[in-house]
Amino acid sequence: MRNMPNTFKKWLRFITNNEEVSRYEEQFDFLFLIVNTIACIIGGLWLLQNGEGAWIAFLIIEYTWALDNMRHNRE
Numbered sequence: 001m002r003n004m005p006n007t008f009k010k011w012l013r014f015i016t017n018n019e020e021v022s023r024y025e026e027q028f029d030f031l032f033l034i035v036n037t038i039a040c041i042i043g044g045l046w047l048l049q050n051g052e053g054a055w056i057a058f059l060i061i062e063y064t065w066a067l068d069n070m071r072h073n074r075e
Helices: 006-015 026-049 053-070
Strands: none
């Protein structure tokens, strides 16, 4: 990583959520949690109703991935 241009390093840090100071507000994270939780529940019910229960695992994996992305640089 030593030979990378500075702009690319900044972009890589931003994409991986490894910045020293978070650019996002905690209120946004809270709203994000609520919206994603509602979407996960409604999506799971919709998948069950349509006989596609096998896709619920994929929905849960995506939900946990989204929540993990919220944790960037939280103490």
